[in-house]
Amino acid sequence: MMKRNLTTHHSATLSAMERQEEDEDRVKLFGFWSSPYVYKVEWALRIKGIQYDYIEENLENKSDQLLEYNPVHKKVPVLIYQGKPIAESEVILEFIDEAWKHHGDRILPEDPYDRAMARFWVRFGKDTLSPPIWKWFTTQGQEQEAAYAAAVEQLQILEKELDGKRFFAGEKMGLVDLSLGPFSYIIPIYEEITGVKLIKEEKLPSLLAWMDNFLNSSIVREHLPPMDKLKLRCQAIREAFLKNTN
Amino acid sequence: MWASPMAIRVEWALRLKGVEYEYVDEDLGNKSEALLRYNPVTKKIPVLVDDGKPIAESTIIVEYIDETWKDGYPLMPADPYERAQARFWARFAEDKCNAALYPIFVTTGEAQRKVVHEAQQCLKTLETALKGKKFFGGDNVGYLDIIVGWFAHWLPLIEEVSGASVVTDEELPLMKAWFDRFLAVDVIKAALPDRDRLLALNKARREQLVSSA
Numbered sequence: 169m170m171k172r173n174l175t176t177h178h179s180a181t182l183s184a185m186e187r188q189e190e191d192e193d194r195v196k197l198f199g200f201w202s203s204p205y206v207y208k209v210e211w212a213l214r215i216k217g218i219q220y221d222y223i224e225e226n227l228e229n230k231s232d233q234l235l236e237y238n239p240v241h242k243k244v245p246v247l248i249y250q251g252k253p254i255a256e257s258e259v260i261l262e263f264i265d266e267a268w269k270h271h272g273d274r275i276l277p278e279d280p281y282d283r284a285m286a287r288f289w290v291r292f293g294k295d296t297l298s299p300p301i302w303k304w305f306t307t308q309g310q311e312q313e314a315a316y317a318a319a320v321e322q323l324q325i326l327e328k329e330l331d332g333k334r335f336f337a338g339e340k341m342g343l344v345d346l347s348l349g350p351f352s353y354i355i356p357i358y359e360e361i362t363g364v365k366l367i368k369e370e371k372l373p374s375l376l377a378w379m380d381n382f383l384n385s386s387i388v389r390e391h392l393p394p395m396d397k398l399k400l401r402c403q404a405i406r407e408a409f410l411k412n413t414n
Numbered sequence: 415m416w417a418s419p420m421a422i423r424v425e426w427a428l429r430l431k432g433v434e435y436e437y438v439d440e441d442l443g444n445k446s447e448a449l450l451r452y453n454p455v456t457k458k459i460p461v462l463v464d465d466g467k468p469i470a471e472s473t474i475i476v477e478y479i480d481e482t483w484k485d486g487y488p489l490m491p492a493d494p495y496e497r498a499q500a501r502f503w504a505r506f507a508e509d510k511c512n513a514a515l516y517p518i519f520v521t522t523g524e525a526q527r528k529v530v531h532e533a534q535q536c537l538k539t540l541e542t543a544l545k546g547k548k549f550f551g552g553d554n555v556g557y558l559d560i561i562v563g564w565f566a567h568w569l570p571l572i573e574e575v576s577g578a579s580v581v582t583d584e585e586l587p588l589m590k591a592w593f594d595r596f597l598a599v600d601v602i603k604a605a606l607p608d609r610d611r612l613l614a615l616n617k618a619r620r621e622q623l624v625s626s627a
Contacts, residue, residue: 240506240539252495259501266494280481281467287474292455325455 195220196248198234200227202393202401204350205257206245211346212264214387216272258290261343276343289329289336290347297322301351304366305358305402306409316364323372330374334381345382352379353392357399361406415440416607417615419564420472421460425605426560427479431486473504476560489557503543503550504561511536511562515569518578519616520623530578534585537565544588548595555599566593567606575616 195213197220199206213220225234225244237253238246247254247263254263265275276283300322303315326348330336336344356379359365367376382388415421416439428435440449440459452468453461461468462475464482469475480489490497514536517529543550543558550558569581570593581590596602 249495254495254498254502256502256505259498259505262501263494263498266497280478281464281469283481284469284474284478287477288455288469288471291471291474296456 193250196223197221198223198225198231198237198246198248199244200225202398203244204354207350207391207393208257208346209245209247209260209264210391211349211387212261212275214391215275215341216264216268218264218268218271258294258347261346265343273340274342275346277337286337286343289326289344292322292326293344293348297326297348301355301358301366305362306406307413308410312362316366319366320371323367323375327372327375330378332374333378335378341382341385341387345378349382349388352382353395353398354402355379357395357402360399361403415442415459417612418459419568422564422567422605422607423472423560424460424462424475424479426563426602427476427489429601429605430489430555430560431479431483433479433483433486473508473561476557480557489551489560491551491556499543500550500556500558503540503558507540507558507562511540511565515565515572515580518580519572519576519620522577522624526576526578530580533580537581537586537589541586541588544592549592555596555602559596563596563602565589566596567609568612569593571609571613571616575613575620 195218197206197209197213199210199222201224210222223231223233225231227244230242234244234246235242237248238244238255241255243255245255245257245260247260249263249267254260261275276286297319300315300318304312304319307315335341336348341349355366359367367379369376383392425435425437438446438448440446442459445457449459449461450457452463453459453470456470458470460472460475461470462478463469464478469478476489490500511533514529514533518526518533521529540562547553549555550562555563565581572578573580580586581593583590597606
């Protein structure tokens with residue numbers, strides 16, 4: 169089970185320089201308990217068997233360190249490797265695969281065409297699938313109905329791509345699975361809150377099975393956000409959005 | 415499509431690698447059956463077809479080209495951290511800067527002044543990736559130059575068409591100098607769409623957009 173410690177205890181006999189070097193060598197991750205982007209990175213680190221120090225950020229009062237490491241976006245996740253920061257979860261996932269190429273399983277496939285396809289579906293998830301799902305969750309009435317229809321349309325495209333495979337990457341999970349993975353617990357939460365089913369067995373059987381495969385995989389089931397707390401947070405978000413439009 | 419900055423990226427990458435290719439111009443108002451078959455998901459150009467296999471999304475295509483013709487001119491840096499930086503800035507340019515530029519094209523007066531300022535802030539952030547270097551890729555043109563490069567040819571044109579002043583020596587000296595260096599590279603110059611033709615197209619488009627706003 170991967171550790172998520174905030175401190176490392178050094179031997180008293182290490183010199184100051186050795187301690188600084190050791191400290192710089194430690195992989196660090198700045199995160200937030202509810203961020204799906206942070207979880208993607210954590211699952212990737214687990215696939216590679218990489219130990220890391222986790223730093224929980226208060227997004228309403230961001231640390232000086234975070235602002236120094238990610239001045240452009242000021243967001244989490246940020247991975248620190250040998251003292252140098254990497255931001256943006258998509259970028260971090262590819263970095264993890266390359267920096268620890270010979271550790272654990274590959275996250276991206278070897279073949280250039282397959283790599284391009286994986287990257288395409290990640291982009292699809294972000295640019296084409298996420299917006300209508302978010303819109304569906306944060307609106308009501310006609311606007312919500314339209315978003316629901318758009319979301320189902322994009323999910324059907326994804327269903328076709330998955331085509332009964334265990335994971336998008338095949339027998340083992342890969343980049344696309346990690347990238348879309350948070351949907352496997354977020355969508356059921358959204359369905360519970362809105363009282364509407366988005367992923368129906370009759371229409372999207374492969375996706376439904378994939379969500380199960382993903383959540384039950386050894387990497388993911390040992391590291392998921394606290395669901396009750398997350399559901400309350402999502403509920404509050406929906407309420408805030410509905411309030412703003414009234 | 416001859417006037418598409420996204421398609422140009424792919425041509426630059428292929429040319430730097432010395433890869434021969436057949437160019438098929440699409441009429442975006444009447445997309446070919448082939449395009450819709452090769453890219454049914456987003457139906458957009460550019461699409462590269464290599465040995466019958468289609469790849470869409472210009473940033474993805476450029477990486478594909480680099481990985482497939484890996485013994486040719488290197489587009490991405492070799493070091494994983496440098497590669498991460500290149501991808502990070504490419505995402506930033508795509509997601510933030512592109513979105514910041516379009517409003518300049520469709521606004522006038524005070525509204526335009528406001529969006530020009532915002533675009534400049536975005537470009538100033540991007541400019542930090544150029545500090546101390548000839549190109550984003552270092553001594554030579556690389557992946558990030560290819561992704562951001564369209565600014566060099568299109569931005570001065572957008573400025574002319576919309577009467578705005580964005581990339582100036584005072585506001586963005588590094589970027590301006592890079593524009594000149596980038597456009598002077600033979601391979602880059604060779605693939606640029608005709609400026610007059612592009613100017614006429616964008617002048618017409620702006621008139622249409624501003625009048626309907």
